[in-house]
Amino acid sequence: MTLVCGGTLGPYxxxxxxxxxxxxxxKLGMTVIDGLDAKATALSRDAVRLANGxxxxxxxxxRTVxxxxxxxxxxxxxxxxxxxxASDERLTSMEDERILAAGTRQRRRTRRCA
Known part of the structure; x- marks a missing residue:
């Protein structure tokens, strides 16, 4: 099994x-591909092409997000x-408890299982 990270593995x-x-x-038997070129640029029925070709x-x-x-x-x-x-685990602003802050932006990721 191969994990294509789409950048950095666990950037957080x-x-x-x-x-x-x-x-x-x-150790679990996976191949990990990460780094600048570890982004899927094309998907076909039987392959994934990365940015580096x-x-x-x-x-x-x-494919995960x-x-x-x-x-x-x-x-x-x-x-x-x-x-x-901008918020803590309660979604309350770290600066002002009257402000609630929540939201994310999705990123697509592709995992290739060989």
Missing amino acids: LHTRGRRSAAKRLV LELPGAVTV GFDVPDLAARSGLSTDAMGR
């Missing part, structure tokens, strides 16, 4: 966490954390 994780996750996936043949492709934090909060002047989030 600390570097050590990403390294640990990658090692665990490899590499084709990954396989019988099944599972990740989420990004929109930059609206940062642009509005609200305080945000390192990920750009």
Whole structure:
């Protein structure tokens, strides 16, 4: 099985966490493809083509979606954390408890199962 990350594996994780996750996936028998060229640019019935031209043949492709934090909060002047989030786990602004902030922007990802 091959995991195409569409960029960085676990971008929200600390570097050590990403390294640990990658090692665990490899231990489970997966091939992990990440980095700048790890983006699917074309899908066919039996293959996925990456930005670097590499084709990954396989019988099944599972396409998943990740989420990004929109930059609206940062642009509005609200305080945000390192990920750009303006709210805590209760969806309350870290700056003013009268402000509720929630929302994500979808990102598409493709996983290729060989």
